Each structure stands twice: as structure tokens, then as C-alpha cells.
Amino acid sequence: MYEAIFSIALTTALLLGSPGPAPLALAAVGASSGARGGVPFLSGILLGLLVAIIAAATGLGALLLSYPNLSAVCQIVAIVYLFYVAYKIANNHSGLSDIAGSEVGFRDGFILNLLNPKAYAACIAIFANNSVPDVTPVMGAILAASTCFIIAIIVDSLWLMLGGVLHRFIKTPTQLRNLRLFFAFLLTCLLIWISTTHLLS
Numbered sequence: 001m002y003e004a005i006f007s008i009a010l011t012t013a014l015l016l017g018s019p020g021p022a023p024l025a026l027a028a029v030g031a032s033s034g035a036r037g038g039v040p041f042l043s044g045i046l047l048g049l050l051v052a053i054i055a056a057a058t059g060l061g062a063l064l065l066s067y068p069n070l071s072a073v074c075q076i077v078a079i080v081y082l083f084y085v086a087y088k089i090a091n092n093h094s095g096l097s098d099i100a101g102s103e104v105g106f107r108d109g110f111i112l113n114l115l116n117p118k119a120y121a122a123c124i125a126i127f128a129n130n131s132v133p134d135v136t137p138v139m140g141a142i143l144a145a146s147t148c149f150i151i152a153i154i155v156d157s158l159w160l161m162l163g164g165v166l167h168r169f170i171k172t173p174t175q176l177r178n179l180r181l182f183f184a185f186l187l188t189c190l191l192i193w194i195s196t197t198h199l200l201s
Helices: 002-017 021-037 039-058 060-065 068-090 106-114 117-129 137-168 173-197
Strands: none
Touching: 002 117, 002 137, 021 039, 021 068, 021 106, 021 137, 021 173, 039 060, 039 106, 039 117, 039 137, 068 106, 068 117, 068 173, 117 137, 137 173
């Protein structure tokens, strides 16, 4: 059983922790507003992922992905929304001394993962390729979902803290603005590449 849980944890870390729009957005928010200011966005990302995990565990995620047109619409909306997130990062006017945090908040993170077909596909892959032996199907699903969510909390928090580390080195408002523009540019370039090549990562 422990080997199966380790396999689920490793698969989750590889699928959800690899560089992509959501991790890059987390790093961007952390760099823009500090790790503490990015907590609402992180919370939204995680809640959206929890919906995807539950959908995968109950079979609803497979139902969503079985309709290519619906999946494509969700993908397009998610990409457009990520462009909006990049815009908000670039135009965040909070200063170095502001405690309020980023203009990119909980709602942005939640919508981002709620509409992200890759989140559903990743969770379905995790559940399909990793089963927990010696337990009932319901308990196996609960263990797999819990493991997946815990690892997601860890890897997403690490991306946010990475941005927070960069934020610590910012000393002037001009440097902060340039850093925000840099991350918004990176996220935009990544989205353009993804939209012309494959599904949202």
C-alpha cells in the first residue's frame, strides 16, 4: 500500500509540479506581491484543483473530457483567462510597503484551475494508473485523492515561495514593476506557445 501511495505522490509531483502556466502564475504572483500576498491566489488554485480531483475520483472528469467540443471550449476560456491574469500581474500597482497583496486573488486561481482541462486530465491519469491495494475501492479513492491534494499543496506552495524569494531582493518600485512585467511577459509567451501547439499545461 505504501508503495502505491508513493507512486501516486511521485506522479502528482511530476504532473502538477512541472513548469506550466499555473506554476508560472504562482511564481509571478509571489514575485509581485510576496509569498504572503499570493496566498489567496494559491488557495483558489488549490480549491479548483480539489474540484478536479473529486471529479476524477467520481468519474465526472472523464465525462467532461469525453466531449471534445466542451473540453476545447474550456481550454480556450482557460487560456484567455490566463492572459487576463498576466495582464493583472503586469498592471498591479501595489507598492513595496503594501500589505494588501496582489490584485490577482482567490477568484482568479479558482477559475483558472476550474476551467483547466489539463488539471482534470492529470487527475484522471493519476487515478487510472495508480491504485491502492488491500483497501476498499472507496478507501482507495480517498487515499489517492488525499495524497494527490497534499502533494499539490506542497508543489504549488514551492512555486509561490520561489516567487516570494525573488520579491525579497526587490528594493525599489521600478524594480518591482520591471519584475512584474517580466513575469507577465514570460506567462504570455508560454500561453502563446501552448495555444499554438497543445493543451493547456
